[in-house]
Amino acid sequence: MSSKKSEYHHGDLRESLLKAARETLEQEGASGLSLRDLARRTGVSHGAPYRHFASRQDLLAALAAEGFNELSQCLRAKEDTSLKAMGEAYIAFAVVNPSLYKLMFSPELDRTKPQFLSDSASEAFNRLRKQTGRADQDQSGTLAAWALVHGLSGILIDRLLAKELLDPEELPELIESVLGHLDIAKSNNGSQKID
Amino acid sequence: MSSKKSEYHHGDLRESLLKAARETLEQEGASGLSLRDLARRTGVSHGAPYRHFASRQDLLAALAAEGFNELSQCLRAKEDTSLKAMGEAYIAFAVVNPSLYKLMFSPELDRTKPQFLSDSASEAFNRLRKQTGRADQDQSGTLAAWALVHGLSGILIDRLLAKELLDPEELPELIESVLGHLDIAKSNNGSQKID
DNA sequence: CCCTGATGTAGACAACGTAAACATAAACTC
DNA sequence: GAGTTTATGTTTACGTTGTCTACATCAGGG
Numbered sequence: 343m344s345s346k347k348s349e350y351h352h353g354d355l356r357e358s359l360l361k362a363a364r365e366t367l368e369q370e371g372a373s374g375l376s377l378r379d380l381a382r383r384t385g386v387s388h389g390a391p392y393r394h395f396a397s398r399q400d401l402l403a404a405l406a407a408e409g410f411n412e413l414s415q416c417l418r419a420k421e422d423t424s425l426k427a428m429g430e431a432y433i434a435f436a437v438v439n440p441s442l443y444k445l446m447f448s449p450e451l452d453r454t455k456p457q458f459l460s461d462s463a464s465e466a467f468n469r470l471r472k473q474t475g476r477a478d479q480d481q482s483g484t485l486a487a488w489a490l491v492h493g494l495s496g497i498l499i500d501r502l503l504a505k506e507l508l509d510p511e512e513l514p515e516l517i518e519s520v521l522g523h524l525d526i527a528k529s530n531n532g533s534q535k536i537d
Numbered sequence: 538m539s540s541k542k543s544e545y546h547h548g549d550l551r552e553s554l555l556k557a558a559r560e561t562l563e564q565e566g567a568s569g570l571s572l573r574d575l576a577r578r579t580g581v582s583h584g585a586p587y588r589h590f591a592s593r594q595d596l597l598a599a600l601a602a603e604g605f606n607e608l609s610q611c612l613r614a615k616e617d618t619s620l621k622a623m624g625e626a627y628i629a630f631a632v633v634n635p636s637l638y639k640l641m642f643s644p645e646l647d648r649t650k651p652q653f654l655s656d657s658a659s660e661a662f663n664r665l666r667k668q669t670g671r672a673d674q675d676q677s678g679t680l681a682a683w684a685l686v687h688g689l690s691g692i693l694i695d696r697l698l699a700k701e702l703l704d705p706e707e708l709p710e711l712i713e714s715v716l717g718h719l720d721i722a723k724s725n726n727g728s729q730k731i732d
Numbered sequence: 733c734c735c736t737g738a739t740g741t742a743g744a745c746a747a748c749g750t751a752a753a754c755a756t757a758a759a760c761t762c
Numbered sequence: 763g764a765g766t767t768t769a770t771g772t773t774t775a776c777g778t779t780g781t782c783t784a785c786a787t788c789a790g791g792g
Contacts, residue, residue, distance in 0.1 A: 352740075373568075373645050376779060387741045389781090394739090398780065440644070447695050449639060450568050467699075481702060482714035485692075486685065489715060493688025494680070500642050504662075507676060519677035520684060525718050547771075573748060582772045584750090589770090593749065734792090741786065748779075755772070761765085 356394040358384050363405055367441045372448065377401065399452050406451055409442045410466075417469050425473045429491045429521045430514070436495035443495060474526050483526045490524055551589040553579050558600055562636045567643065572596065594647055601646055604637045605661075612664050620668045624686045624716045625709070631690035638690060669721050678721045685719055 352358065362383050366375050377398050378388045395401040416435045420428045436443040445451070471484040494517065497503060507516065547553065557578050561570050572593050573583040590596040611630045615623045631638040640646070666679040689712065692698060702711065 355739080371645055377781090378779060388779090389742075389783095390740050392781075444644060447691060447697070449636070449695055450566055480714070482711060483718055485689070485698075485702070485711070486715045486718035489688035489692055490681065490685050491688070492691060493684035493686070496642060496687060496691060497680075497684055500644055502642070503680075507680070516677060516680070519675070520681045523678055523681035523720050525720050550770080571748060572750090583748090584773075585771050587750075736791085737789090739786100739788080742784085744783085745781090746779105749777095751774105751776085753772100753774080756770080758767105758769075760767075762763100 352384070352386055352390070355384065355386060355390060359391055359394065359401070360404060360408065363401060364408075364442070367405065367445065368439065371441055372402070372445050375402075399450070402445060402448075403451055405442065406446045406448070409439065409446045412439075413443075413446075414466055414469075417466055421469065421473075425470075425487065425526065426518065426521050428470065428473055429487065430517060432491045433495050433498065433517055437498050440499040443499060447492075487524060487526060490521065494520055547579070547581055547585070550579065550581060550585060554586055554589060554596070555599060555603065558596060559603075559637070562600065562640065563634065566636050567597070567640050570597075594645070597640060597643075598646055600637065601641045601643070604634065604641045607634075608638075608641075609661055609664075612661055616664065616668075620665075620682065620721065621713065621716050623665065623668055624682065625712060627686045628690050628693065628712055632693050635694040638694060642687075682719060682721060685716065689715055 359380055362380055363375060366380070366383075377391050377395075380401075381388045381391055384390075391401070395404065413432070413435050416431045417428055420431045467484065467488060470488055471481065474484045474487060498513075501508070554575055557575050558570060561575070561578075572586050572590075575596075576583045576586050586596070590599065608627070608630050611626045612623055615626045662679065662683060665683055666676065669679045669682055693708075696703070
């Protein structure tokens with residue numbers, strides 16, 4: 343399909359850019375990601391990316407959207423298991439894609455125009471809520487579950503834990519213990535608590 | 538003290554820079570903070586800041602350190618109250634200084650050379666642990682408490698909640714509910730909230 | 733076959749971080 | 763107090779970046 347062809351038109355820049363961006367993102371961090379370097383590595387001129395992304399922020403936003411989709415998928419896969427399993431999947435995604443996860447919740451992102459963020463975020467949130475099985479009036483339980491995994495993800499990503507807690511051997515165990523401190527996780531599985 | 542004097546030497550640049558940086562940080566976000574603009578607004582040449590900060594990262598790190606000290610102070614003030622009160626103070630700090638809080642946990646920060654981060658962070662962590670009153674063997678409870686407030690802070694800062702949950706009127710109430718889902722907060726030395 | 737729109741290129745501009753060479757003023761020494 | 767040293771601020775310079783504009787190239791439809 344793609345041997346020599348035209349040499350002028352790339353074919354599927356946009357995708358190539360996103361793929362290259364994804365790599366440098368995890369290697370260099372979000373701040374080390376430049377459009378020009380991206381173009382250079384992809385073999386196009388520095389102006390080319392602007393045919394596919396209105397701005398650097400726009401590329402970042404596309405990356406973040408990709409991330410939300412993947413996270414959504416990870417959660418969907420665990421939909422029919424326990425709340426704990428979902429939380430562990432959530433944290434696993436964050437730890438495997440640290441820079442991407444950080445980017446997804448970066449305040450710099452233009453969250454206004456495509457409401458992709460509120461959409462994907464609220465979809466994940468709803469998925470979580472279904473799992474918590476709470477009444478609609480009290481979403482504090484769902485929010486607590488989300489906050490717990492979100493916070494633990496950030497702590498792990500940023501390596502804020504003392505060394506003795508970071509033993510990768512016992513990490514899954516630690517995560518499970520932490521998630522266990524949520525009262526919802528205990529009375530799990532269809533139990534409705536009366537307020 | 539400072540009427541005319543020399544006009545050449547600023548007097549206490551460093552502090553002025555930090556103060557100006559603090560302002561622009563919350564107004565423009567971390568990415569909108571440039572050394573040159575800072576120097577401009579402070580009335581010095583664009584090379585001057587380098588006499589006080591080795592690099593932009595260095596300035597950011599100084600800001601973050603400042604933030605950790607203030608957060609530490611906020612927590613120390615609530616040391617003798619309930620775990621919930623401490624959590625609320627933590628979240629209050631984060632919400633009042635959103636960009637600073639984000640910066641404090643930014644992966645871009647050079648956390649290696651001055652271990653200011655691990656120091657301040659672990660100090661706060663220890664303060665928290667004292668409050669949870671758990672055995673040293675199991676720090677999962679402490680970690681859960683930290684993760685919960687850290688996560689909720691991020692969610693509030695980034696405005697990830699649906700509008701109906703963001704009613705500023707009911708926000709303190711919501712926060713309290715969320716913190717209440719931590720099992721440690723319940724069996725806690727009979728501390729009552731004082732309204 | 734030309735024309736139109738999509739895509740890539742080339743050049744320009746301002747802003748930035750950072751370093752080096754220089755200027756100034758304060759501190760210290762005698 | 764004169765002279766030297768040191769801390770602090772200025773200027774100039776360089777390379778990189780995001781982004782805009784004018785231009786080039788190509789694919790597809792009338």
